[in-house]
Amino acid sequence: MTDTATPGPARQMHGSLYEQSSLMKRRNSAETRFRTYGILAVVVALLTLAIMLFTIFRDGVSAFRQTTVAFPVEITETVVDKKGTRNRDDMAKVTTVGYGKLLAAGLLAEIQARGIDTAGMSEKDITNMLSKDGPAQLRDQVLADTSLVGQTIDVKIYTNGRIDGYIKGRVTRETAERDSNVTPAQLDLADRLRDAGILSTGFNMGFLTNPDASDTRPEAAGLGVAIIGSLYLMALVLIFTLPVGVAASIYLEEFAPKNRITDLIEVNISNLAAVPSIVFGILGLAIFINFGGLPQSSALVGALVISLMTLPTIIIATRSAIRAVPPSIRDAALGIGASKMQTVFHHVLPLAAPGILTGTILGLASALGETAPLLLVGMVAFVTNYPAGPFDGGVMDPATALPVQVYSWASRADPAFLERSSGAIIVLLVFLVIMNAAAILLRRRFERRW
Amino acid sequence: MNDMRIVERTVSTETAKMTARGVQVYYDENHALKDVDADILANTVTAFIGPSGCGKSTFLRCLNRMNDTVSVARVVGEIKLDGEDIYDKRVDPVTLRARVGMVFQKPNPFPKSIYDNVAYGPKIHGLTRNKAEMDEIVETSLRKAALWNEVKDRLNAPGTGLSGGQQQRLCIARAVATSPEVLLMDEPCSALDPIATAQVEELIDELRAHFSVVIVTHSMQQAARVSQRTAFFHMGHLVEYGETGQIFTNPKDPRTESYITGRIG
Numbered sequence: 001m002t003d004t005a006t007p008g009p010a011r012q013m014h015g016s017l018y019e020q021s022s023l024m025k026r027r028n029s030a031e032t033r034f035r036t037y038g039i040l041a042v043v044v045a046l047l048t049l050a051i052m053l054f055t056i057f058r059d060g061v062s063a064f065r066q067t068t069v070a071f072p073v074e075i076t077e078t079v080v081d082k083k084g085t086r087n088r089d090d091m092a093k094v095t096t097v098g099y100g101k102l103l104a105a106g107l108l109a110e111i112q113a114r115g116i117d118t119a120g121m122s123e124k125d126i127t128n129m130l131s132k133d134g135p136a137q138l139r140d141q142v143l144a145d146t147s148l149v150g151q152t153i154d155v156k157i158y159t160n161g162r163i164d165g166y167i168k169g170r171v172t173r174e175t176a177e178r179d180s181n182v183t184p185a186q187l188d189l190a191d192r193l194r195d196a197g198i199l200s201t202g203f204n205m206g207f208l209t210n211p212d213a214s215d216t217r218p219e220a221a222g223l224g225v226a227i228i229g230s231l232y233l234m235a236l237v238l239i240f241t242l243p244v245g246v247a248a249s250i251y252l253e254e255f256a257p258k259n260r261i262t263d264l265i266e267v268n269i270s271n272l273a274a275v276p277s278i279v280f281g282i283l284g285l286a287i288f289i290n291f292g293g294l295p296q297s298s299a300l301v302g303a304l305v306i307s308l309m310t311l312p313t314i315i316i317a318t319r320s321a322i323r324a325v326p327p328s329i330r331d332a333a334l335g336i337g338a339s340k341m342q343t344v345f346h347h348v349l350p351l352a353a354p355g356i357l358t359g360t361i362l363g364l365a366s367a368l369g370e371t372a373p374l375l376l377v378g379m380v381a382f383v384t385n386y387p388a389g390p391f392d393g394g395v396m397d398p399a400t401a402l403p404v405q406v407y408s409w410a411s412r413a414d415p416a417f418l419e420r421s422s423g424a425i426i427v428l429l430v431f432l433v434i435m436n437a438a439a440i441l442l443r444r445r446f447e448r449r450w
Numbered sequence: 451m452n453d454m455r456i457v458e459r460t461v462s463t464e465t466a467k468m469t470a471r472g473v474q475v476y477y478d479e480n481h482a483l484k485d486v487d488a489d490i491l492a493n494t495v496t497a498f499i500g501p502s503g504c505g506k507s508t509f510l511r512c513l514n515r516m517n518d519t520v521s522v523a524r525v526v527g528e529i530k531l532d533g534e535d536i537y538d539k540r541v542d543p544v545t546l547r548a549r550v551g552m553v554f555q556k557p558n559p560f561p562k563s564i565y566d567n568v569a570y571g572p573k574i575h576g577l578t579r580n581k582a583e584m585d586e587i588v589e590t591s592l593r594k595a596a597l598w599n600e601v602k603d604r605l606n607a608p609g610t611g612l613s614g615g616q617q618q619r620l621c622i623a624r625a626v627a628t629s630p631e632v633l634l635m636d637e638p639c640s641a642l643d644p645i646a647t648a649q650v651e652e653l654i655d656e657l658r659a660h661f662s663v664v665i666v667t668h669s670m671q672q673a674a675r676v677s678q679r680t681a682f683f684h685m686g687h688l689v690e691y692g693e694t695g696q697i698f699t700n701p702k703d704p705r706t707e708s709y710i711t712g713r714i715g
Contacts, residue, residue, distance in 0.1 A: 257521060328554060329561075331554055332621070333570075335514070335516065335551065335625065336574075336624060337544050337545070338571075339574075
């Protein structure tokens with residue numbers, strides 16, 4: 001056994017272990033290159049995500065803060081309750097104009113009492129700094145508690161969007177010069193009010209609870225209706241898709257004969273998952289609203305449409321979860337005389353449950369972000385009334401959903417709505433993160449090993 | 451082959467528990483089992499031996515209609531349990547499987563407690579009226595499977611936490627719990643170490659007192675050790691079937707002889 005006896009091709013491998021052959025060098029450098037590409041790809045992805053999050057948070061975080069003016073207001077009986085009966089129905093006839101006057105009087109009195117300089121400004125200039133939504137807020141407050149009539153109460157009223165924007169740094173004196181809605185003098189007064197402690201900025205609870213507001217009062221616009229709408233959507237989608245999806249998956253996986261028809265069904269389910277969502281929107285419009293006569297803009301119709309889209313996702317996830325259950329478990333159950341049904345419900349389904357849950361939650365999460373079909377069934381409407389409770393037919397009431405609210409705010413002119421649009425995205429992202437975290441936790445919690 | 455303790459065992463009974471006549475099995479176009487005639491005797495351990503793919507497991511799975519779960523499988527011929535055709539339309543395979551139990555190659559306990567594993571069969575077949583009866587069935591089944599002493603203190607521990615040999619004995623206990631008349635075992639020891647194998651083999655011999663046992667095995671030594679009767683399958687044919695001692699010492703068919711001496715297989 002000498003080296004010379006070794007046949008040809010293997011001979012070049014017999015150099016020193018410390019030296020790399022040229023082939024080895026090429027192979028190693030190819031590997032290094034590939035790793036670099038991989039790292040670059042990951043960096044690009046992370047960077048994109050970071051930029052996206054940065055811009056959203058830069059634009060959106062300010063939506064969670066709101067500037068308000070605090071001052072005492074006398075609820076004059078002669079204005080809000082002319083008959084003096086404290087009858088809500090009568091009092092509801094008083095328009096917001098009356099309350100607007102009360103607010104104006106209250107603010108002017110406060111400014112005068114504090115001795116704040118308002119030189120060169122008309123009363124209208126000063127009172128216009130309050131949100132146009134202020135009188136409506138006050139009216140709601142008084143109608144909710146009629147004992148307030150005749151008293152002087154402390155109120156906190158939103159400033160209008162421009163003053164709010166000035167405090168948050170979006171509006172400057174230069175832009176105010178060109179803006180017909182705000183004057184530099186008003187900005188100066190805002191500064192003085194802030195120094196006097198009347199005007200302040202705090203957490204904007206109204207952003208999460210208020211309904212949408214008109215184009216002229218962005219400061220009062222909130223996500224209340226959209227959040228309720230999205231919650232209704234999610235609940236309904238879950239109710240519609242989970243039983244149907246799981247039943248369909250179990251049948252297809254465990255009971256259906258394997259033949260042309262089931263193959264066809266299988267292919268179609270996969271295709272259904274790939275149909276563009278707008279198509280489902282048109283389908284929903286034609287079938288549920290035009291043919292079925294269900295109310296448009298309602299969470300029910302939106303949920304039906306989204307269910308159609310989520311169903312294939314859930315079926316695919318559930319089927320793969322069921323398929324992942326080892327066949328030996330089925331054999332074991334069948335081998336001791338369990339029926340097919342008992343095998344599925346006692347053994348297969350419990351083992352597949354974590355996978356089914358995860359798939360369902362991820363399906364719901366993508367449904368939560370679905371926009372296009374909702375636009376077509378009218379959930380993009382301007383809705384200022386909260387839907388009723390879930391058991392009072394609330395799902396039939398007009399509502400919007402979070403992503404649709406993002407869309408409709410982003411398409412409005414006032415830059416204050418852009419801020420709210422980004423704020424709504426943050427809320428949507430928080431919902432999605434919560435759902436995905438729940439999916440991961442559930443999977444960890446219920447994962448069983450065999 | 452020192453451990454081939456071939457002894458002339460007297461087969462205590464000659465009554466046929468199951469009879470198969472002209473059994474053919476097709477998987478799609480593949481003719482997997484060709485014209486098999488065999489009698490499984492009561493209170494006897496019958497071993498099926500043969501090279502891989504010879505049809506022995508297929509025939510075993512015919513005996514409790516587990517082949518029904520394979521959609522492409524087609525069974526022709528007649529298999530009777532106590533004179534009743536198990537492929538008759540009126541037969542519910544679920545009832546059949548309660549009477550013809552099965553233990554699989556790989557231990558496959560349910561991911562549940564040891565107690566629940568054993569109690570599952572009696573529960574779904576409604577064999578007990580109360581907890582006390584169930585406790586008794588669980589205990590006797592575990593005792594029959596020679597597992598009771600090892601697990602009696604942890605009946606609520608998961609069955610999947612046991613060792614491989616214990617798991618397989620748990621599966622046997624589970625199969626025994628429904629009081630079957632025939633127990634089919636598909637290579638029950640192939641995933642076990644020699645010690646666990648010895649335990650299971652000992653167990654099989656004890657189980658013979660209560661049931662007919664049919665065991666598929668790749669190990670000829672095992673067949674020789676545990677069985678009274680042996681069937682040799684080759685290429686889908688039942689080549690030779692007879693007393694274990696005769697098959698191993700004096701095979702009639704040259705193919706059997708070649709297999710036993712290690713020339714084919």
